[in-house]
Amino acid sequence: MNSPALSLRHNHFLNGGSALASGIRLPRSISSSSTSSSPFRVRMSLQENGPSVAVVGVTGAVGQEFLSVLSDRNFPYRSIKLLASKRSAGKSMKFEERDYTVEELTEDSFDGIDIALFSAGGSISKKFGPLAAQKGTIVVDNSSAFRMDENVPLVIPEVNPEAMAHVKLGSGKGALIANPNCSTIICLMAVTPLHRRAKVKRMVVSTYQAASGAGAAAMEELVQQTREVLEGKEPTCNIFNQQYAFNLFSHNAPIQPNGYNEEEMKLVKETRKIWSDKDVKVTATCIRVPVMRAHAESVNLQFENPLDENTARDILKNAPGIVVVDDRASNRFPTPLEVSNKDDVAVGRVRRDVSQDGDYGLDIFVCGDQIRKGAALNAVQIAEMLL
Structure with a gap:
């Protein structure tokens, strides 16, 4: 899902105000740095003792929602890296009133990254997920690439949190964790x-x-x-x-x-x-x-x-x-x-x-x-x- 999402900031009505279309809400959009307002609430989220985070596929609908949820839930992080394809690299985005530049996803993207949230498709996950884990990153992957791998936990936190009990942040050991299908x-x-x-x-x-x-x-x-x-x-x-x-x-x-x-x-x-x-x-x-x-x-x-x-x-x-x-x-x-x-x-x-x-x-x-x-x-x- 790498296509830009539509704005969520207003309800979307069809031309002519048809009642059939009233109330339609579309995915939350990341504001560019040139936009005066942001869909993310302002807060002090940078914490020196928080993990370093990377969002892979940040220009897609789920990638943008990753940022929304991180903001809404006050997720602590000391740094955040926005990653996407070469096509999207260089774009400027505003997240929680800070300006970021989207970086191209490469083999060097995960140096120093503690947690990576992936939503860039199965082929990208298969290529870069294990590579990130080898560098000590804990990868949470939204694709189907690893769901049925017996060595990868498939987790819904309210349902089977015990499946990932062996994965520890700060242990120096990377890991893959799969998000189930929606x-x-x-x-x-x-x-x-x-x-x-x-x-x-x-x-x-x-x-x-x-x-x-x-x-x-x-x-x-x-x-x-x-x-x-x-x-x-x-x-x-x-x-x-x-x-x-x-x-x-x-x-x-x-x-x-x-x-x-x-x-x-x-x-x-x-x-x-x-x-x-x-x-x-x-x-x-x-x-x-x-x-x-x-x-x-x-x-x-x-x-x-x-x-x-x-x-x-x-x-x-x-x-x-x-x-x-x-x-x-x-x-x-x-x-x-x-x-x-x-x-x-x-x-x-x-x-x-x-x-x-x-x-x-x-x-x-x-x-x-x-x-x-x-x-x-x-x-x-x-x-x-x-x-």
């Missing part, structure tokens, strides 16, 4: 508290994934297509090979020989690794929907032990990083729009699965911001665990 993070944030109580035997997931998952260019194209369709024009299809506006289609990840696409198999394989349970049964169907930001997921659960819906709701209300939106009387439940730019994952539609006998099955509906908790926030939380 759909996996959002799903397991909601399901794991229930799994701990009743043990999930089988999980069926249907995802409704926003344009944000395909990067800023896909979000821009969705806005453009919406205008074009409303004006009766042929939609521009550069990012996806079919119309996205007012449509939905199977996730664009490559189809595997078993008929599942890569996104669906990530949910299967990553869940088993994160839960350390190779026997849990997981199946998924992943769909792209014309939503700007934040993914939604319908999750059906079958348990080994009984768990009634009221107990499940109470468990979720007390789970970290979860907000329950489950108002049956008002028919009010989680929506992608309401979780956009929010840290918490919202859960609702908590109900007994009537196709199963007793209290051995539940259905839930989950929404989470793919760029925030599904990517940048989770990575920064991993970095916080190292402090």
Whole structure:
């Protein structure tokens, strides 16, 4: 995701103020040094005893969100280095009222760097991640490059922090830590508290994934297509090979020989690794929907032990990083729009699965911001665990 993100500082409305477009919010933008205002709140963040940090892929949607989360969470650092491709090198950016120059990512970029946050694609991670780790840097990687490597922890801090207990900042030893796929993070944030109580035997997931998952260019194209369709024009299809506006289609990840696409198999394989349970049964169907930001997921659960819906709701209300939106009387439940730019994952539609006998099955509906908790926030939380 190296394409520049759109501004988040104002809601984006289509020409003519169409109600269809009201409330659309796009990824937070880094201000250039020539801009008078900054999207990052001002604070004294430079701390001599803090780690040195590098952000790889800083010009992409997730890279920019890395900076936003670092600022929002008051992450301490003694220095920060902004890294991107040669194409973006030399750009001037303002972060927390300080001017920085984007540097080209090279083999020498990680000298003296304690923590590196990567979001520049799998090929870049495979090339530079191990190199950085060899230099003593702890790499938190947002790509799929290392997720299924048995020697690399795959971590959601609220779910399996113990997986990275052996990684220590200041030990002089570098390491790779993988950020799970966004759909996996959002799903397991909601399901794991229930799994701990009743043990999930089988999980069926249907995802409704926003344009944000395909990067800023896909979000821009969705806005453009919406205008074009409303004006009766042929939609521009550069990012996806079919119309996205007012449509939905199977996730664009490559189809595997078993008929599942890569996104669906990530949910299967990553869940088993994160839960350390190779026997849990997981199946998924992943769909792209014309939503700007934040993914939604319908999750059906079958348990080994009984768990009634009221107990499940109470468990979720007390789970970290979860907000329950489950108002049956008002028919009010989680929506992608309401979780956009929010840290918490919202859960609702908590109900007994009537196709199963007793209290051995539940259905839930989950929404989470793919760029925030599904990517940048989770990575920064991993970095916080190292402090």
